[in-house]
Amino acid sequence: MTAPRARALLAALAIALGTAAGRAQPPPADAAPRVVVGAKKFTENAILAELMAQVLETYAGAAVERTFNLAGTQVAFDGLRSGAIDLYAEYTGTGLRNILGDSETPGGAAAVYALVSETFRRRFALEWLAPFGFDNTYVLLLTAERADALGITRLSDLAAHPLRYGMSHEFLARPDGMPGLRRVYRLDEATTVGMEHDLAFQALADGAIDVSDGYSTDAKIVAFDLRVLADDRHFFPPYQAAPLARADLLTRVPDAAAALRLLAGRIDAEAMRRLNFAVEAERRAPAAVAADFLRELGLSSRTVAPPARAETFWGLLWQRRWVTLQLTGQHLLLTGVAVLAATLIGLPLGIAASRRPALATLALSGAGIAQTIPSIALLAFMLPLFGIGVRPAIAALFLYGLLPILRNTVAGLRGVDAQLIEVGRGLGMRARDLLWRVELPLAAPVMLAGIRTAAVISVGTATLAAFVGAGGLGDPIVTGLSITDTNLVLCGALPAALLAMAVDGALYGVERLATPRGLQAR
Amino acid sequence: MIELEGVRKVYRDGFVALHGLTLRVEAGTTLALVGPSGCGKTTTIKLINRLLEPSQGRVRVDGRDLATLDPIALRRGMGWVVQEGGLFPHLSAQDNVEVLPRLLGWPAGRRAARAHALLALVGLDPAVHAARYPAQLSGGQRQRVGLARALAADPPILLMDEPFGALDPLTRRRLQEEFRGLQARLNKTVVLVTHDVDEACRLADRIAVLDAGRLLQIGTPAALRAAPASDFVAAFLAESPCHP
Numbered sequence: 001m002t003a004p005r006a007r008a009l010l011a012a013l014a015i016a017l018g019t020a021a022g023r024a025q026p027p028p029a030d031a032a033p034r035v036v037v038g039a040k041k042f043t044e045n046a047i048l049a050e051l052m053a054q055v056l057e058t059y060a061g062a063a064v065e066r067t068f069n070l071a072g073t074q075v076a077f078d079g080l081r082s083g084a085i086d087l088y089a090e091y092t093g094t095g096l097r098n099i100l101g102d103s104e105t106p107g108g109a110a111a112v113y114a115l116v117s118e119t120f121r122r123r124f125a126l127e128w129l130a131p132f133g134f135d136n137t138y139v140l141l142l143t144a145e146r147a148d149a150l151g152i153t154r155l156s157d158l159a160a161h162p163l164r165y166g167m168s169h170e171f172l173a174r175p176d177g178m179p180g181l182r183r184v185y186r187l188d189e190a191t192t193v194g195m196e197h198d199l200a201f202q203a204l205a206d207g208a209i210d211v212s213d214g215y216s217t218d219a220k221i222v223a224f225d226l227r228v229l230a231d232d233r234h235f236f237p238p239y240q241a242a243p244l245a246r247a248d249l250l251t252r253v254p255d256a257a258a259a260l261r262l263l264a265g266r267i268d269a270e271a272m273r274r275l276n277f278a279v280e281a282e283r284r285a286p287a288a289v290a291a292d293f294l295r296e297l298g299l300s301s302r303t304v305a306p307p308a309r310a311e312t313f314w315g316l317l318w319q320r321r322w323v324t325l326q327l328t329g330q331h332l333l334l335t336g337v338a339v340l341a342a343t344l345i346g347l348p349l350g351i352a353a354s355r356r357p358a359l360a361t362l363a364l365s366g367a368g369i370a371q372t373i374p375s376i377a378l379l380a381f382m383l384p385l386f387g388i389g390v391r392p393a394i395a396a397l398f399l400y401g402l403l404p405i406l407r408n409t410v411a412g413l414r415g416v417d418a419q420l421i422e423v424g425r426g427l428g429m430r431a432r433d434l435l436w437r438v439e440l441p442l443a444a445p446v447m448l449a450g451i452r453t454a455a456v457i458s459v460g461t462a463t464l465a466a467f468v469g470a471g472g473l474g475d476p477i478v479t480g481l482s483i484t485d486t487n488l489v490l491c492g493a494l495p496a497a498l499l500a501m502a503v504d505g506a507l508y509g510v511e512r513l514a515t516p517r518g519l520q521a522r
Numbered sequence: 523m524i525e526l527e528g529v530r531k532v533y534r535d536g537f538v539a540l541h542g543l544t545l546r547v548e549a550g551t552t553l554a555l556v557g558p559s560g561c562g563k564t565t566t567i568k569l570i571n572r573l574l575e576p577s578q579g580r581v582r583v584d585g586r587d588l589a590t591l592d593p594i595a596l597r598r599g600m601g602w603v604v605q606e607g608g609l610f611p612h613l614s615a616q617d618n619v620e621v622l623p624r625l626l627g628w629p630a631g632r633r634a635a636r637a638h639a640l641l642a643l644v645g646l647d648p649a650v651h652a653a654r655y656p657a658q659l660s661g662g663q664r665q666r667v668g669l670a671r672a673l674a675a676d677p678p679i680l681l682m683d684e685p686f687g688a689l690d691p692l693t694r695r696r697l698q699e700e701f702r703g704l705q706a707r708l709n710k711t712v713v714l715v716t717h718d719v720d721e722a723c724r725l726a727d728r729i730a731v732l733d734a735g736r737l738l739q740i741g742t743p744a745a746l747r748a749a750p751a752s753d754f755v756a757a758f759l760a761e762s763p764c765h766p
């Protein structure tokens with residue numbers, strides 16, 4: 001199946017299920033230009049994406065499609081370049097370090113912004129729009145109580161006090177982390193201990209440590225009432241958040257730039273922390289948080305915001321029932337297309353391979369190698385070839401499904417009693433008759449078991465498809481992991497597990513049906 | 523009439539299965555190929571339906587060189603019976619018998635009528651056994667179905683490779699008797715491979731004794747017994763009392 005057709009099918013299914021759910025995306029008007037907003041798989045990026053999506057819907061008349069939960073910078077960036085998404089929120093420091101690979105930071109925030117804008121426009125035809133107004137960089141944190149008691153407001157105040165530093169392992173190791181900080185702020189005396197990020201917040205609250213590192217917009221800064229120290233010597237590189245868009249979007253949707261400019265400079269770090277807090281701690285949906293914030297800014301939003309997430313697992317499961325149904329549909333479609341393709345290729349290839357040992361070795365080792373690639377890596381390999389969305393997911397699932405189908409087809413056909421084949425030849429059967437009347441019926445149970453294995457593997461692996469924007473039941477798993485909401489993770493994992501069992505059971509039934517009666521009688 | 527002329531068969535691994543075999547089977551008669559394991563008797567029968575090709579020499583049926591004939595059409599004109607019937611386990615007795623009629627494109631009604639008639643001919647009740655799968659039949663019943671299958675398209679030639687070899691002595695004896703009765707009526711040209719001299723004596727008009735890929739002697743059971751060409755033939759025949 002071609003990718004556009006797969007996508008069209010998926011869209012049709014999503015609309016059918018979404019209408020039933022009563023919370024479909026706003027139906028695109030005929031004239032409305034289609035805009036795909038992407039988001040990396042963390043809360044802040046999803047909120048920023050929602051904000052951009054909603055202003056585009058309201059002020060640029062766009063029909064917005066949301067492709068959230070992308071696995072990381074590389075995936076989002078590749079998606080943007082390939083045109084699978086039109087824009088997402090990126091950080092200037094990330095653009096500089098991770099995408100351009102520059103290790104030097106030129107001057108302050110404005111210089112970095114100017115450098116990435118210029119380079120991205122020239123090299124990638126991508127536009128950095130006006131920043132949102134906050135800088136999500138490393139910060140050092142103290143409890144408000146301790147900071148006030150010691151009179152510490154800036155990083156340069158730290159050197160005067162003997163403090164206990166509990167830092168994340170990464171921060172201790174990075175040259176632009178603790179080692180540089182010691183040099184620039186003269187913290188030679190500081191005693192440090194490495195610890196997990198989440199534990200560090202608790203340790204700060206308990207008074208076990210005095211200082212820890214974090215990101216400036218981390219919701220936990222609000223939750224634990226922490227004080228952010230000013231980086232008065234500009235040690236940390238700037239990570240200004242801004243919309244990063246394809247240049248062609250701005251020409252294709254003339255009002256897009258103006259709509260996005262409504263957000264320029266309107267979100268400071270404090271506001272961003274609050275928004276992150278609302279999603280992570282108050283369990284509200286990014287779309288709802290974004291809509292409220294737009295109203296706070298005096299803007300309007302057409303988006304019908306979903307309610308806050310239910311607190312209990314069963315409540316959440318019930319609340320998400322229609323979404324889950326829709327995601328299950330996407331999930332089944334992904335795996336169905338992939339397994340069907342693997343079957344259509346795997347069966348004939350397996351039949352050919354069962355006759356030619358050299359081909360069998362080649363095909364089985366090829367498929368075997370694909371199988372040994374970790375699934376997330378295989379998905380990553382598909383990105384340059386297929387962009388993001390449904391296509392790379394189906395391609396990866398297809399490759400995973402190929403081995404069990406191939407292997408069982410070859411094994412099933414080779415397992416057919418050689419004497420029966422000779423009898424068939426002796427009776428005057430042609431190779432074709434032998435295949436259809438003797439070999440395939442006798443090998444069918446083994447071959448179908450291969451398809452069943454492929455389908456079950458595929459249903460499980462397809463949860464990772466959410467990382468490349470293909471949706472499915474992996475969506476709540478990825479979101480749940482990023483905001484540490486186990487119930488939300490379970491809302492994806494449980495249906496996925498049930499789906500795998502159901503698929504297994506259904507295909508087992510097919511296998512029984514396809515087993516010739518004469519073989520069952522034994 | 524089947525003729526082998528100077529047929530030599532060398533397998534890919536270099537094993538010489540037949541060293542220039544020449545023999546003839548007259549139309550409407552039964553020839554038994556006997557000899558110890560590995561003597562070349564199964565190789566010989568497979569050369570006749572071209573499951574194997576001779577390395578040298580010629581095989582002719584009714585005067586026509588097999589090498590010039592389409593192997594598929596050739597095989598469809600020869601019934602092929604193997605040990606234990608060689609039935610397809612996923613097909614019922616009737617469907618097994620119908621394999622060749624189906625390949626020949628007979629209409630369903632004709633196929634079914636033929637299958638039922640043949641099952642009755644080999645002593646099975648079609649109403650009871652036609653729908654049974656091989657796993658639901660006894661060894662003797664499977665062998666009968668195998669014979670019915672070989673007769674399905676009424677071939678003038680029957681090739682039988684150890685057809686009764688896997689049966690218990692009583693069943694074997696009864697099937698041999700029935701086959702003798704059938705052969706008297708059907709008048710096929712039969713080549714029968716067996717390691718059982720007794721069976722050869724009962725069923726065959728002539729017996730060919732093979733050893734190590736060579737024909738030691740060929741003749742009627744009585745002629746062989748009266749004048750064995752070698753000690754080997756004499757010893758081989760002595761294994762069985764041979765009461766035709």
